[in-house]
Amino acid sequence: MRRPTVRIFPRSLSCRHYGTSKTWPPIISINNGTFHRHHPNACLASTTPNPPLFENLNFELPSSSSTQKHWSIIGPSNSGKTIFLQILGGKHISIPATARSYPYLETEEIGKKDHELRNPARAIKRVGFDGETGLGAQAPQSAYLSARYESRREDTDFSVLDYLLGNTELNPSKDPNGKQIDTTNLERVIKDLNLGDLLDMPVSNLSNGQTRRARIARALLGKPEVLLLDEPFMGLDPPTLLTLSPMLHRLANTLSPRLVLALRPQDPIPDWITHLIYLKGDCQIAFQGPKKDVLKELKEYVAASKAGKVELDLHMPLYSMHEVGRTLTSKGILETGVTPSTNGKRSIDQSTRETRGEMDDLSRDGYPRLDADPPSIGEPLIEMEGVSISYGSKTVLGNWKQFEDSKIQDGLWWNVRRGERWGIFGPNGSGKTTLLSLICSDHPQTYALPIKLFGRSRLPEPGQPGISIFDIQARIGHSSPEIHNHIPRSLTLRQVLENAWSETFRGVPKLDSSANDRIDACLRWFEQDLRPGVDQRQSHEHEKLQLLSIIENDRRTIRWDSLANKYIETEPRSRPSWADGILFGGLPFSAQRVALFLRAVVKQPDLVILDEAFSGMDDRVRDRCLLFLAHGESKRVSYVSHTTKKGEHQKLRSKRPRIEKSDIAKAGLVKVGGLTNDQALICISHVREEIPGSIREWICLPEANTGAPARFGRLDGPIEGDYGRWNEIWGMPQKA
Structure with missing residues (x-):
């Protein structure tokens, strides 16, 4: 078989370079290549959608430090970030076949290292976080949700060290040619990723952030030449971000391995990234080149689109660019479009105000920037009086003293009442998921702890029966990565x-006409985000027109009753039968997240728990969910024309967002409303933009085993309204 030609790019003839070090060819080279999932001439391509992926793509990843470039791929959900990384790793059909090559893998340098690295599948590893849960096939998951909290360990409860070493089989076979992991490399990776205290912990007990670090460590132990990290910052708390980014920078600088990061628009860009690719929908590249040039082009495109100087590209909606450009440094996150104000707080600059338009005085989900009236608070739904969770001698929650009832008390003291909106924060591994397991009664220790759920203990008390797990879960709507991992894909x-x-x-639901109406309403409202085949790449205006079309179709079944002075239904609205033929497992990851969010809120339960519920969504879908959480069908975002003058004659028109009453609400046909005063909300997220605007009460758990107490506080408005509120929660200094 003919070996690929090694392409070494000549140096300039106008100057000489002296030295003994060699300049190696690029490790990945793509020259005017177009990619397909199936070969265009294959039979499968004629029966399965097979659009071209990244037509006429050009990309090079250097192999030597003299031409070092640190690339990041940025784009909203479903724009093709994962597909781009897969193409770099050798997946998908290249047309022509010679357009994609790996020149460095054919050099003598690779032959000296390991001849197996000549295979791109061995030399290039991708670690994805957007649609994957757990640690993958190497670490079997527990069969049921509460198993991770039990003290008894099963044979399949492998430790983190077992996972790193690859010892995750019950009956492993001895491979005489099997390679041993280098001890020195193992120790370095464990230290770099701060896994030392987790080595003996079962992998089923890891938090989301700990799981992510373990997966990166496992990939690094294979000593790949290139590591592709797909959305590595999703779900990580700010302190972990500040430590992970410098570690990745060290790896990138030493080329062991070379890194390519795929980021969402709302993710901060590490300051050490030198080059960007910004994707628009349908697997196309909008901008590519040095970071400062790409960010400048993005800014100019947004400004020109708002001013009406260029036609808005349907594949590049402005909503996906609102948060691009934040910088992740070793000391914090530098915001884009934010400047210090004279009173020491941060304010939104004029450019961002123009983008937000008439929403300046509201959060993205319609809450005033500053509260005018105190909330209406009701009876307690959750009562914890001195809660502490230990596994043997290790305490993972409540190992502190807390001032309560005018004295110092041991453990966690915490109440959640009707009408309250709580945010639970803290570093990865601080016990947030454990705390939720106590509320949902998945944790076995709930029986023995001083906890009351909906006014009752798990065990019977004098004159009062205990509350069953079914009673508890019937009153809670819950969306989390754990729920996502366990819900049947069928x-x-x-x-x-x-x-x-x-x-x-898999139980049989107990539905009545009201429940079916609520389900139908949710499916209709989010059809564009849930139904395959509906254009996901529409602009704001197209989104508005589609929503109006859905409402208009509903109006054919209603009429105005002048006597009653209201709309009345003349026949039932059409049932969204399309949802009966779509399997949950066949939906894109973002659509699965939307479905689980709706599952949590559709019943209007007493308590809604959203644990990283919006991770994996692009900001347009996330903001729609946040607005629906707050107002249900009664509010929507519309885009109104704005006219400005330039000089004496020229007028520029742009579209600005505005939250307004929906036509369904005007017709009095709302089936699903927003959160009520009888409900309580608990939210966990490490991303500021994913925090609902209604969150006022907060608790920040300390880092595990420090003995520091949990911190409590209350906000006077949405976190979005004042960036200092977010820094206050995390105890971080405010960056100008």
């Missing part, structure tokens, strides 16, 4: 929402 989309009225994931 359920249809409609069955996922109906499951809110079931006692188990």
